[in-house]
Amino acid sequence: MSSSKRSRPFFVLAPAVALGLGSLFSFLAIGNLDRSSGASPALASGWTVEEASAFQEFPIYWVGDDFGGLPLRQIIRYEYAGDPTNTLYPTSEDSVTVEYGDCEIPPGAEGGCPIPLVIETDSYCDVPPERISDSVKTGPPVMLRGAQAQWMGDYHVRIWTGNVSIGIWGTNQQMVKDAAERLAGLNGSTPLRAGEELGPPQAMCAQRDWHWNNPPPEEPKTTS
Amino acid sequence: MRYLTGRTSSGSYDYDPSIGYYNLAAAHHEEWSLCGHSVDANNGSDDGGGFNMGREDIRDNWVYSGYHPYGKSQYWDNKQHFLQCDGGTAWSSGVVMFVQIPSCGDYPPGSSCK
Numbered sequence: 001m002s003s004s005k006r007s008r009p010f011f012v013l014a015p016a017v018a019l020g021l022g023s024l025f026s027f028l029a030i031g032n033l034d035r036s037s038g039a040s041p042a043l044a045s046g047w048t049v050e051e052a053s054a055f056q057e058f059p060i061y062w063v064g065d066d067f068g069g070l071p072l073r074q075i076i077r078y079e080y081a082g083d084p085t086n087t088l089y090p091t092s093e094d095s096v097t098v099e100y101g102d103c104e105i106p107p108g109a110e111g112g113c114p115i116p117l118v119i120e121t122d123s124y125c126d127v128p129p130e131r132i133s134d135s136v137k138t139g140p141p142v143m144l145r146g147a148q149a150q151w152m153g154d155y156h157v158r159i160w161t162g163n164v165s166i167g168i169w170g171t172n173q174q175m176v177k178d179a180a181e182r183l184a185g186l187n188g189s190t191p192l193r194a195g196e197e198l199g200p201p202q203a204m205c206a207q208r209d210w211h212w213n214n215p216p217p218e219e220p221k222t223t224s
Numbered sequence: 225m226r227y228l229t230g231r232t233s234s235g236s237y238d239y240d241p242s243i244g245y246y247n248l249a250a251a252h253h254e255e256w257s258l259c260g261h262s263v264d265a266n267n268g269s270d271d272g273g274g275f276n277m278g279r280e281d282i283r284d285n286w287v288y289s290g291y292h293p294y295g296k297s298q299y300w301d302n303k304q305h306f307l308q309c310d311g312g313t314a315w316s317s318g319v320v321m322f323v324q325i326p327s328c329g330d331y332p333p334g335s336s337c338k
Contacts, residue, residue, distance in 0.1 A: 009248065019296055045267075046267065052245060074313065076267055076313070078266060078267060080266070080272055080317075081273070083271075083272060083276075084282055085284075086280070087285070088283065088297060088321065089288070089295055089297035089319050089321060090274060090319070091276060091280075091317045091319055092317075093317055097305065099305055099313065102307065103307055105307065105308075105309055110250075110252075111250065111252060111263055111275075111306055111314075112263055112306035112307050112309070112314060113306060113307050114304050114305070114307075115305040115306070115307055115313065117271075118303075118304060120303060124251045127299075127301070127318075131299045132299060132301055133298035133299055133300055135240050135298060135300075136298075136300045136301065136302075150247045152300075153319070156301070156304070158301060167301060167303060169303070169304040169305070179327055
C-alpha cells in the first residue's frame with residue numbers, strides 16, 4: 001500500500017459527544033433507597049418505580065428516589081433491535097436506564113444538555129468488557145465493590161457484576177464515585193442494598209464479533 | 225498534497241494506532257419543534273434516536289451509496305443521555321464509525337469530486 005493511502009485522514013462519526021463539562025456538585029445528602037417508605041415520585045415519562053421493580057430479565061441498579069438533591073427523573077426500558085440494513089457494526093440495545101436531575105439547554109446549543117446523573121443497566125452480554133475500545137479507557141480495569149470496573153474519562157465508569165453491565169455518567173468524578181458506592185438493586189425479591197458487595201461478573205456469553213467486516217488495520221501514519 | 229484537519233482542545237491531533245489521524249464529528253439528526261430544534265428521542269423511535277440516525281445517514285450516503293470506504297467501528301460507550309427542548313431524551317448506541325476520505329484521484333472515473 002502506498003504511503004499516500006496510509007496518510008489519508010479518517011473521519012469519525014461519533015453519534016454523541018462526550019460528557020459536557022458540568023458544574024461541581026457537593027453531595028451532602030444521600031437519596032432514600034427504601035422503596036417502601038413513601039409515595040413514588042412523579043416521573044417525566046417511562047416506567048414507574050413499581051413497574052421497574054417487577055422487571056425480571058436482569059437486575060436493575062439505581063441510587064434511590066433522590067441523589068444529593070437530584071430527583072429521580074425517568075426510568076427508561078429500551079429495547080432496540082438495531083438497524084436491519086446495517087452490515088457494518090452492531091447497534092442493538094437492551095437496557096433499563098435511570099435518570100436523575102434536569103439540566104438547562106443554553107440558547108443556541110446543539111444536541112441538548114446532559115442529564116446530570118445517568119445509570120444504565122444492560123445485560124452483560126450486550127456490553128461486555130471486551131467490547132470497550134482501548135482508545136476510550138482511562139487506566140487499567142479496577143475493582144469497585146468487588147466488581148470489575150473501567151473508567152472512561154473522569155465522568156464515566158462502567159461496572160460488570162453478575163449478569164449485568166452498569167454504566168454511570170455524571171457531571172463530575174466525585175458524583176460518579178458516590179453513585180457507584182450507593183448503587184442498589186431496584187428489582188427482584190432481595191435487591192442488593194447500597195454498600196453491599198456487588199461481586200464479580202458471572203455471565204457466559206456466546207462468542208460475538210463486535211467489529212463487523214473490519215479490514216486489516218493500516219500501518220499508522222508516521223510523521224517527521 | 226495537503227490535508228486540512230482539526231485539532232483537539234489541547235491543540236493536538238486525534239490519533240488511533242489502528243487508524244491513524246482522524247477528525248471527530250458528532251453527527252446527529254434533529255427535528256423542528258415549537259421550542260426550537262431537538263434531537264430525535266430514542267424512546268418511542270423506530271430509528272434508534274437522532275444521534276444514531278445521524279451516523280446511519282452518513283453511512284448510507286457516504287459508504288453504501290457513495291465512494292467513501294468504511295474503515296472500522298469502535299465501541300466508545302458514549303451513551304450519556306441528553307435532554308432535548310421538547311422534553312425528550314436522546315442518546316447514542318455508543319458505537320463510532322470510521323470512514324475514509326479519499327482524495328479526488330481515487331474516485332471512480334466519471335464520478336463527481338469537487
